Amino acid sequence: VESVIVAIDGPAGTGKSSTSKAVAAALGLSYLDTGAQYRAITWWMITNGIDVADPVAIATAAAKPAILSGTDPIDPTITVDGVDAAGPIRTPEVSAKVSAVSAIPEVRTALTDLQRSIAASAVTGIVVEGRDIGTTVLPDADLKIFLTASPEARAARRSGELKGAGSDVLATKEALLKRDAADSGRKTSPLAKADDALEVDTTELTLQQVIERVVTLVEQKR
């Protein structure tokens, strides 16, 4: 394969972002964080006064914000209507509201189109991470990985990343499980393992071990 397409899916807190960025950097591939795009739309809706409990309001506004994703794995940027959104998309408020926004079909169509065009323009190839990459966005990906980990491991990792108010492990676990349930239970392209995806349980693995495993799998495809 001259240009390799790698899809990495899984629930929150399994190490998708850390793994995807490191694999892309090690192999000279581009990188796309599709979760950041769903967060960016959500942040735009909140700051523009759109009621995220109102599916019609979300659908109507879905195509309005211009989302731009930088694909450098060392410095992945994201802007919304030209404004740097890297910081604001990681707040607990956005995390709590993103599942409601990402469940709306019009939002998914807008972002899926964008994600496919970014993947198609990656010269050496790309690592794309999300929830529905292997099943829906890039069903012909050369390699599909589905990362999992126990709820305890996921909550512990995520609360280690957060500082201050959000760092309570139990509260983090509740929020993560709630988001996963919403993402897995929605009608349109739910969080799911593709039939031809390789499942990697990261509970007992270090980040370095997961990276090495995925790098080896990609190299076998090139």
Ligand code: C5P
């Ligand atoms: O990956 P991250 O946790 O930042 O994703 C945030 C949210 O974006 C997910 O909980 C999910 O609701 C949504 N998402 C999605 N499809 C993707 C990636 C993320 O619905 N491909």
